[in-house]
Amino acid sequence: MLKALTKKKEFVVLLIVIALAIVVTIVNPAFLRPNNIFDFLRSNAMYGIMAFGMLPILITGGIDLSVSSTICLTAVLQGVYLQHAANHSIVLIFLICIGAGAAVGLVNGLLITKLKIPPIVATLGTQTITLASVLFATKGKWMSDLSEKYKAFGDWKLIRVMTDRGETGLYTQVILLIIVGIITWFILKNMLIGRGIYAVGGNKQSAQRVGYNVDKILIFTYVYCGILAGTASIASVSIVNSVDPNGFAGYEMTVIAIVVLGGASLAGGVGTILGTWIGIVLMAVLKNGLILMHVSGYWQQAIMGAIIVVTIAIDAITHNREADRAIKVDVEE
Numbered sequence: 001m002l003k004a005l006t007k008k009k010e011f012v013v014l015l016i017v018i019a020l021a022i023v024v025t026i027v028n029p030a031f032l033r034p035n036n037i038f039d040f041l042r043s044n045a046m047y048g049i050m051a052f053g054m055l056p057i058l059i060t061g062g063i064d065l066s067v068s069s070t071i072c073l074t075a076v077l078q079g080v081y082l083q084h085a086a087n088h089s090i091v092l093i094f095l096i097c098i099g100a101g102a103a104v105g106l107v108n109g110l111l112i113t114k115l116k117i118p119p120i121v122a123t124l125g126t127q128t129i130t131l132a133s134v135l136f137a138t139k140g141k142w143m144s145d146l147s148e149k150y151k152a153f154g155d156w157k158l159i160r161v162m163t164d165r166g167e168t169g170l171y172t173q174v175i176l177l178i179i180v181g182i183i184t185w186f187i188l189k190n191m192l193i194g195r196g197i198y199a200v201g202g203n204k205q206s207a208q209r210v211g212y213n214v215d216k217i218l219i220f221t222y223v224y225c226g227i228l229a230g231t232a233s234i235a236s237v238s239i240v241n242s243v244d245p246n247g248f249a250g251y252e253m254t255v256i257a258i259v260v261l262g263g264a265s266l267a268g269g270v271g272t273i274l275g276t277w278i279g280i281v282l283m284a285v286l287k288n289g290l291i292l293m294h295v296s297g298y299w300q301q302a303i304m305g306a307i308i309v310v311t312i313a314i315d316a317i318t319h320n321r322e323a324d325r326a327i328k329v330d331v332e333e
Contacts, residue, residue, distance in 0.1 A: 105226025
């Protein structure tokens, strides 16, 4: 059992997380302070929420490049609503963001299933149109000091911890991440559509033959991803109490890297909730570690870009080797 565990990609990534945490702690012991741990979990919660939305799509063998424009759209919608509503409702904000995110996801799903446009092309097109529309409407201007009530919602803590640097704890954003993680786990583990997602990722034709409606499954995954991108925007805006329409570029690659680091494959068929959790923590530790080690912001971007390229390259190489091995076995038989 232990031997089988050590062969899992998740186990290797977990060891990397532990090793990275040790290195960062040696360089800067402040890493292990409770306020730092809670803060970097909070600041990376939006990436984690989007990663749980991306996971089912990658399992089916698809990809969604429009998540950055979806979070931008829903963040701007929040900003507009908060600026014009004197007595705003948190529930209504959730409904607005979930509805808008689901709409973008539905468009993606229909383009892919009904018009048979490849996912990378369909979602890239949706991303470009959505982002251009948002920037045209806002002229790229910041929306700041939106609402003290909304800021208080973002600063709320389920668990409070007193430190020498003040109070910290389990913030709203991390709670949202945990809830989303549980929902995604339940869908993939206990629902028929979850089994269908893995079946489609394994082989679409086989999944169709055993009775799965492939189109409905694919549409569901893109709608779900859009919903979680909208939820992620709530996690983002409720921290800073402002919206920068230009600030979400490139989020899609970070999210994809998190899921692939966690053991999913761009080729589809594999991916777990546990692996995604580990990928989220790894990316959070890495980002926080670079800050604590006083690495220049420009170099931080370069390092993150290199990690994304290496992660996707390793996944592609692994998939090609497995495909070559399968072909070799077929030939020998």
